[in-house]
Amino acid sequence: MKVVLQRCKEAKVVVNDEIVGEIGRGFTLLVGFQDGDTEQSCDWMAEKIVHLRVFEDENEKMNRSLLDEVGSILSVSQFTLYGDCTKGRRPNFMKAAKPAEAEALYDYFNKVLRDKGVQVATGIFGEMMDVSLVNEGPVTLILEK
Structure with missing residues (x-):
């Protein structure tokens, strides 16, 4: 499981000219799954994300979490x-999980985040999406499990 996390002031995702997900301050997560990922991978990642201390405290130190x-x-x-872009000019996606498996894990991951008390907006799995955000900082992290 791989997540690109961006701290943001605001973010939204648009499908077919309609906003399907929108948030204020928080995180924009780009979430990918590979063969072999499990619900335990999602549990670990959700726990890591909600407790990451990447928001500034009163001393301008990254000491505060999303929660x-x-x-x-x-x-x-x-x-x-x-x-995988190591060979040729076209990416190879053989390591990515099959769509049905990835969608089930994606849904589970978002449920775990919600169960931790976080408001979660999403795009639509498998759709062409336009994602926009204002990256605050900028703070961008790549997390893998």
């Missing part, structure tokens, strides 16, 4: 995170 900030998450499925 401390009562921030939201925009979660967007992103199979291209497992694109």
